[in-house]
Amino acid sequence: MEAVAYSNFRQNLKSYMKQVNEDADTLIVTSKDIEDTVVVLSKRDYDAMQETLRVLSNNYVMDKIRRGDKQFESGNFTTRELLEVEEDD
Known part of the structure; x- marks a missing residue:
């Protein structure tokens, strides 16, 4: 499971979406505030x-x-x- 900063995720959204769908792996999107951290996974x-x-x-x-x-x-x-x-x- 990979982790990426929110700003990097936002700038490369399409690439990360493709990666999550093709690799069948989840992605952690981190933020300065730990409460705003999310996990992205394919549908x-x-x-x-x-x-x-x-x-x-x-x-x-x-x-x-x-x-x-x-x-x-x-x-x-x-x-x-x-x-x-x-x-x-």
Whole structure:
């Protein structure tokens, strides 16, 4: 994670936006006042983080995930071949 001063970020906004999107890395934008420091991340990363939070906060889904993990760890599962589906013309 890189840190950059606010004035440098402002002068090179387009470049930093491109960097954040291409590198999938967050960027800390610092300011003289520590309370004004922000973190910049791509929309794709933000959306992924929000989805993760939604899943983690959903008890029903998390219970299913934990149950599946236990089944996998105990070897209580069946492996199946994927079916090829022909597309309709």
